[in-house]
Amino acid sequence: MKEHYLSYFQKQKDGLCGKEFPWLKRIREEAISVFAKTGFPTTKDERWKHTDVSSIVQIPFELGNGAKKEFSNSTLDPFFPKNSKEFSSLFFVNGKLDQERSNLNRLEGVKVKNFSQALREDNDLLRKVFESQTSFKNNPFLALNAAFMENGAFVFLPTSKRLEYPIYLIFVSSPTNDLTSFYSKNIVFAQEGSQASIVEMYVGPEKNRYFVNTATQIIVEVGASIEHTKIQLESEDAFHIGAVSVLQNRSSQFTSQSLSFGGALTRNDFCSVLNEEGGECSLNGLYIAKGKQHVDHYTTIDHAKPHCMSRELYKGILDGHGHGVFTGKIIVRKDAQKSDAYQMNRNLLLSKDALIDTTPQLEIFANDVKCSHGATVGKLDEDELFYLRSRGLELNTARNLLVQGYTNEVIDLIKNKNVQQHVKELVLQRLGA
Amino acid sequence: MLKITNLHVSIDGNEIIKGLNLDVRDGEVHAIMGPNGSGKSTLAQFLAGRETYELKNGSVTYKGKNLLSMSVEERAWEGIFLAFQYPVSIPGIKNINLLRTAFNSIRKRRNLPELDAFDFLNLVKEKVRLVEMDSDLLGRAVNDGFSGGEKKRNEILQMAVLEPTLAILDETDSGLDIDALRIVASGVNALRKSDRAMIVITHYQRLLDYIVPDYVHVLSEGMIVKSGGRELAKELEKKGYSWIEKEPKGGSTVHLPTGV
Numbered sequence: 073m074k075e076h077y078l079s080y081f082q083k084q085k086d087g088l089c090g091k092e093f094p095w096l097k098r099i100r101e102e103a104i105s106v107f108a109k110t111g112f113p114t115t116k117d118e119r120w121k122h123t124d125v126s127s128i129v130q131i132p133f134e135l136g137n138g139a140k141k142e143f144s145n146s147t148l149d150p151f152f153p154k155n156s157k158e159f160s161s162l163f164f165v166n167g168k169l170d171q172e173r174s175n176l177n178r179l180e181g182v183k184v185k186n187f188s189q190a191l192r193e194d195n196d197l198l199r200k201v202f203e204s205q206t207s208f209k210n211n212p213f214l215a216l217n218a219a220f221m222e223n224g225a226f227v228f229l230p231t232s233k234r235l236e237y238p239i240y241l242i243f244v245s246s247p248t249n250d251l252t253s254f255y256s257k258n259i260v261f262a263q264e265g266s267q268a269s270i271v272e273m274y275v276g277p278e279k280n281r282y283f284v285n286t287a288t289q290i291i292v293e294v295g296a297s298i299e300h301t302k303i304q305l306e307s308e309d310a311f312h313i314g315a316v317s318v319l320q321n322r323s324s325q326f327t328s329q330s331l332s333f334g335g336a337l338t339r340n341d342f343c344s345v346l347n348e349e350g351g352e353c354s355l356n357g358l359y360i361a362k363g364k365q366h367v368d369h370y371t372t373i374d375h376a377k378p379h380c381m382s383r384e385l386y387k388g389i390l391d392g393h394g395h396g397v398f399t400g401k402i403i404v405r406k407d408a409q410k411s412d413a414y415q416m417n418r419n420l421l422l423s424k425d426a427l428i429d430t431t432p433q434l435e436i437f438a439n440d441v442k443c444s445h446g447a448t449v450g451k452l453d454e455d456e457l458f459y460l461r462s463r464g465l466e467l468n469t470a471r472n473l474l475v476q477g478y479t480n481e482v483i484d485l486i487k488n489k490n491v492q493q494h495v496k497e498l499v500l501q502r503l504g505a
Numbered sequence: 506m507l508k509i510t511n512l513h514v515s516i517d518g519n520e521i522i523k524g525l526n527l528d529v530r531d532g533e534v535h536a537i538m539g540p541n542g543s544g545k546s547t548l549a550q551f552l553a554g555r556e557t558y559e560l561k562n563g564s565v566t567y568k569g570k571n572l573l574s575m576s577v578e579e580r581a582w583e584g585i586f587l588a589f590q591y592p593v594s595i596p597g598i599k600n601i602n603l604l605r606t607a608f609n610s611i612r613k614r615r616n617l618p619e620l621d622a623f624d625f626l627n628l629v630k631e632k633v634r635l636v637e638m639d640s641d642l643l644g645r646a647v648n649d650g651f652s653g654g655e656k657k658r659n660e661i662l663q664m665a666v667l668e669p670t671l672a673i674l675d676e677t678d679s680g681l682d683i684d685a686l687r688i689v690a691s692g693v694n695a696l697r698k699s700d701r702a703m704i705v706i707t708h709y710q711r712l713l714d715y716i717v718p719d720y721v722h723v724l725s726e727g728m729i730v731k732s733g734g735r736e737l738a739k740e741l742e743k744k745g746y747s748w749i750e751k752e753p754k755g756g757s758t759v760h761l762p763t764g765v
Contacts, residue, residue: 454557459593462553463607463663464581464614473606477597477646 074111076132078104081219084135089222090191095199103208103218110212119210122397122429123339123368128311133253133283135220136167141246147277148244150501151305153494160184161240162225166247167254169223178237182268183228187257190226198226201259201289205317211341213313217287221257224286229266229296238269238301238491243286245310246278253283260288262296262324269299269488274314276307276334286314292324294348299327299487303498306334308363315341320380323350329486330357330386331495332367333502343372346380346408357386358482360502361394361426368397375404375411375441384415387482389475389503390426400445401433408438415445420452420478475503506531506702507552507572507671512563514544514551520561521547523727529671532699536713536738537706539724540746545706546590548724549675552704553587554580567671581607582614586669588660590676594648600659601643604629608666632665636692653680654689661692672696673704678712690715710738723749 081104090096112129113120143165153159156175162184163173169186176184183194190198208214225241245254260270274284284306292298306312312335318326332338344353359367373382388396400415419428432445452474460470479499486492507529514522521544529535539545551558552565554577565572567583575583595603609619620628633640636658648656657677664672674693678686693716697703705716713721713735721737722729723746730749731737741749 453593455593456595458553458555458577459589459595460603460607461577462581462587462589463603463667464578464611465606466578466610467576469606469610470578473598473603474595477595480597 073129073132074108077216078108080134084220088220089188093191093195093199095203096191099202100219103215106209107212107215107219110215112212119370119399123337123366125337125339127337128283128313131283132251134251135222136247136252136254141166141248143244143246143277148275151273151275151277151498152242153490153497155490156240159237159240159490161242162186163242163244164223164256165244166252167223167256180233180235181230182233182235182239183226184239185226187221187224187226190259194226194228197228197261198259201261201291205289207315207317207343211315213285213339214287214315217255217257217285217315220255220285221287222255224256224258226258227260227268227270229260229262229268231263232265233263233268234266235268238271238488240271240273242273242275243284244275244277245282245284245306246276246280247282250281253285256284256286258286258288260290260298260300262290262292262298264293265295266293267297269301269491271301271303271491273303273305274312274334275305276310279307279309281309282307283311284313286312288314288316290316290318290326292318292320292326294322295324297325299491301329301486301491301495302331302340303495304330304332304334304338304340305498306338308334308336308365310335312338314339316343318344318353320344320346320348320351320353322348325352327354327485327487328356329482329495330359330369331498332357332359332369333498335365335367337366339368339370341370341372343374344382345374345376346382347376349377349379351377351380352382353380354383354485355386356384356482356485358388358479358499359386359396360389361396362391364393366395366397370399370401372401372403373413375402375408375413377405378407378409378411380408381412382414385482385485386417387478388417388419388428389422389478390419390428391422393423393425394427396428398428398430398447399433400431402435402443402445404436404438404441404443406437409440411438411441411443413441413443417447419447419449420475421449422452422475472503476500479503506568508566510564512565513561514547515559515561516547516557521558521727522551524563525724525728527722527729529702529704531702532697533720534697534703534705534716534718536718536721537704537724537729538708538710538721538738538741541708543724544727545708545724546675549587549590549673549704549706552673553577553585578610581667582611584670586664586667586672588657588664588672588674588677590679592648592656592660594646594651596646596649598647599643600645600647601626601629603647604643604663604666607663611667629662629666632662635665635695636661637688638662654682654685657681657685657689658692661689665692665696670700671702671704673706675706676708677705678707678709686712687715710742713738725749
């Protein structure tokens, strides 16, 4: 199927977004040539050992034609916070910006715009960001993303701007054609001392097949603080492959939550590079896989400079034939002395056919560091169940309460209270289903 | 209220309870004492419905019904409450939420109206005073990071809120200093009433200085080997369990002596 994408690129390249910018065309060409060399990953690749992508590879996906589909509010409302009118949002439906559902009234000087608009208005900055990215060289799906990216959001936080309300970037997918794919690219640029909570949300309100390939790049400048929450609620027949790459400068803070509940096959890469001293990074996640869902998180925290701290907590709930994969890579470079890293992956298996593959990978080249990691796999605790039932809770109620309780540890790490409340409701919906 | 007849219970093939008889009537407080390994906690957990224990023989009726055919939660709905020797901690579930969920599920089964969060909080605040518990503990995760004394008070608080008809207190005194013991015991005493029975399981007699039982039974190797009034506990304290264990076996009582 590699050939399908190569020839499809040749057919499409002159019509892709930003075709008038030679530098962007050059990047697309470079990306497709990387992909031409690598092809799709297989389970022989160390980074894809537990995730077989052949179910995506064998389908000749094409770009979304943007055939706009109307959704009633009652289809979409359950996914979004009740007070969402108070938040800034960019709303995409089947790859096209939906102006009416977007809300850009509370921006207070922050730029939030569509990718194509940003190409026109912030060309120099975008060019700088794109030309510095190298990550697509190690990830064939990211290379495809760079070749085909069509839409997405550009967020620019000016110096010292602190935004109290979250910014939602929403991608709703429900194409009429089951060969449809969506390639989105998001860029968040947080200038010195700025602060915001950004939610990236993928929703498949109906049961249909499509493929989302998304890449997000976040640059956190000196002393800035960004919270990023990725909520993946794709249709249960959809494929979602995403990557979030973060560059952190001096004394910056970055917190990420990955909530992955939907999709037939999901792969999420999170990578943060602590590029200057004093940075703090926290990568957290909660994944739930039921039925035959497969969800893979590949996380990398790169301590490139001394005196940085990283924290990581991923928790999984696996039921039915659900399969979870977690890889937690921590690199401590040679001169990154006094690095402080802690990683934990916990998994709850609710059925005998559920499966988890968890792999910590520590690559430590400095000698004065504090690094620890752990992984657990367990069932619901019989003593806890007995305790709750002895208080009059029915078996099902007791189980649900314990599973809910299990998720709270991750939800409580979300700093923005509006987002936290929203996620809490989504988790309850998901567990109740 | 509770009638246990010739009960034999085993776990993993080992018989722990070996022919136990006990008759508990409304309003009575029975103390069951015994050395470690005598089967006290097994009895408590078995009565609450713990499924890891296996019934080998005998019967247990509760308010005239077959207790052993009821699930754990059905027993709770019928008014059985076990105060655990080692209450589990459950990170992620708030103490107040567990209390309210438990309270309302029992109310529902008893065809009583459920209480909303506000009314329930008022009820709990009143009960919290009974066990002199720091009300901050309500907002914390269940028993998570609680001291030994706080956990035991929390058990008695649950009992006060859930208003059982038969309360089984499994070594509620273990791990408590005298002050905590006094508080817990006075909480228990406040809950004594004519239509509520209690089984107080303890290793030491000191708890019985505070919760004065109507009857004392000595459990040894899975059987009640001696029964008596409150003086029996004093005698045990003086002479130790070896005194009982040396006596010939077979003294288990079906009918309780009165006024020994």
